[in-house]
Amino acid sequence: EDKVVQSPLSLVVHEGDTVTLNCSYEVTNFRSLLWYKQEKKAPTFLFMLTSSGIEKKSGRLSSILDKKELFSILNITATQTGDSAVYLCAVGLYTGNQFYFGTGTSLTVIP
Amino acid sequence: DGGITQSPKYLFRKEGQNVTLSCEQNLNHDAMYWYRQDPGQGLRLIYYSQIVNDFQKGDIAEGYSVSREKKESFPLTVTSAQKNPTAFYLCASSILAGAVNEQFFGPGTRLTVL
Numbered sequence: 001e002d003k004v005v006q007s008p009l010s011l012v013v014h015e016g017d018t019v020t021l022n023c024s025y026e027v028t029n030f031r032s033l034l035w036y037k038q039e040k041k042a043p044t045f046l047f048m049l050t051s052s053g054i055e056k057k058s059g060r061l062s063s064i065l066d067k068k069e070l071f072s073i074l075n076i077t078a079t080q081t082g083d084s085a086v087y088l089c090a091v092g093l094y095t096g097n098q099f100y101f102g103t104g105t106s107l108t109v110i111p
Numbered sequence: 112d113g114g115i116t117q118s119p120k121y122l123f124r125k126e127g128q129n130v131t132l133s134c135e136q137n138l139n140h141d142a143m144y145w146y147r148q149d150p151g152q153g154l155r156l157i158y159y160s161q162i163v164n165d166f167q168k169g170d171i172a173e174g175y176s177v178s179r180e181k182k183e184s185f186p187l188t189v190t191s192a193q194k195n196p197t198a199f200y201l202c203a204s205s206i207l208a209g210a211v212n213e214q215f216f217g218p219g220t221r222l223t224v225l
Contacts, residue, residue: 004153006153032212034214041219042217042218043154043201043216044216045214088154090154092212097142097207098159098169099144099156099214100156101146101154101155103151103153104152104153
């Protein structure tokens with residue numbers, strides 16, 4: 001059975017801290033891994049990763065994929081209160097163009 | 112502006128009633144999806160469609176039905192057979208096939224059964 005597991009489930013940090021969110025997966029026909037940020041509404045797209053070892057960066061956020069060990073990490077440096085959200089990991093499959101989502105990591109950044 | 116619209120934003124339903132959630136996209140995407148999100152959980156796939164007049168069940172299709180008569184529209188009906196329909200429903204779309212692609216999400220519909 002295909003599955004996507006995120007850890008930790010929740011995280012509370014202080015502004016300025018650096019956090020690492022984890023996503024591991026066991027799927028057949030892997031095509032891509034995606035990270036989304038959700039703030040009480042629709043998820044917004046952050047990154048899409050398809051190749052191992054290539055870091056994607058956007059400001060203070062970065063992500064990397066390891067297709068051998070079947071996991072990805074999302075790093076957020078110098079966290080701000082605006083980073084508080086649920087971060088969702090999703091794996092895209094070639095089969096039927098489906099996406100499987102993890103349960104998310106709830107991040108709370110305290111001033 | 113291109114995007115995905117869902118309506119209504121909030122919906123209240125009495126037990127035993129069917130209700131239809133609207134999803135429209137003008138992104139010219141081939142694939143469309145319906146997800147359900149419960150508190151503290153990730154998104155679970157209800158139905159998806161890769162092309163007009165064709166759709167497949169996701170992991171939790173029981174008690175739901177869909178249609179895809181037009182490329183732009185993918186309405187979801189929550190039937191009285193769905194035992195626990197109160198949830199946040201998200202519609203998404205993506206470019207189909209070939210290249211890898213991301214999903215774009217609508218703003219969601221929050222359904223509450225009274």
